[in-house]
Amino acid sequence: MKTAICYYSRHHGNTLKVLQAMAQDSQVDLIDVTRRQAVRLEDYDCTGFASGIYYGTFQESVLQFARQHLPEGKAVFFVFTYGVLRPSYTKVIGQIARERGCPVLDEFGCKGYDTFGPFKLVGGIAKxxxxxxxxxxARRFYQNLKETYNRGAYR
Ligand SMILES: Cc1cc2nc3c(=O)[nH]c(=O)nc-3n(C[C@H](O)[C@H](O)[C@H](O)COP(=O)(O)O)c2cc1C
Structure with a gap:
């Protein structure tokens, strides 16, 4: 499975650490959406979108990148890190995928060190x-995702 993961990871590089674990031993291209302008997601079997959570959703540049580059019908998955878990973090990116008829294979979220705003005063949360x-x-998630894809239900 040839995979691209389009990501934003800026606060503490938390999301990137998760992606690097997933990409270990697998054919995964990690695409920083703040650096790469031109990409052909058509060339990949599967596309991930990944972000730290900023104000309750994926960072805007990832959403914008998905709106611009996600091809119709491409299998997608989502990865995110957060300070405090809430159920709605993939709502907007999920909506973009649904509008393109893209099947969502799965999503992975975990805590990421958070020193935003008042949390800084207490040394941060999710330390x-x-x-x-x-x-x-994260590694296990990506192995399972590959197995799901290889079973062929989404092609
Ligand atoms: C400006 C800003 C806004 C944030 N908003 C949220 C939020 O709404 N919910 C949450 O759980 N965490 C929030 N966080 C914490 C980050 O989601 C968390 O630290 C994440 O792991 C950062 O990922 P990164 O290091 O890959 O950028 C926010 C952090 C920053 C800097």
Whole structure:
């Protein structure tokens, strides 16, 4: 499965750590949406969108990148890190995928060290995350995703 993951990771590089764990031993291109302007997601079997959560959703440049580059019907998945878990973080990116008729294979989220705003005063929350367990879970998530894809239900 040839995979691209289009990501934004700026606050503490938390999301990138998770993606690097997923990409270990697999054919995954990590695409920083703030650097790469031209990309052909048509050339990949599957596309991930990944972000730290900023004000309750994926960072705007990832949403914009998806609106601009996501081909119709492409299998997608989502990866995110957050300070505090809420159920709605993939709502907007999920909506973009649905509008393109893209099947959503799965999503992975875990805590990421957060020193935004008042949290800085207390030394931050979700300290130490993503930790070793989070990264193991991320690796397992991507292995399972490949198996799901290879079973062929989404082609
Ligand atoms: C400006 C800003 C806004 C944030 N908003 C949220 C939020 O709404 N919900 C949440 O759980 N975490 C929020 N966070 C924490 C980040 O989602 C978390 O630290 C994440 O792991 C950052 O990922 P990154 O290091 O890959 O950029 C925010 C952080 C920043 C800097």
């Amino acid at each position: 130490g995350h993503p930790d070793g367990q989070d990264l193991d879970n």
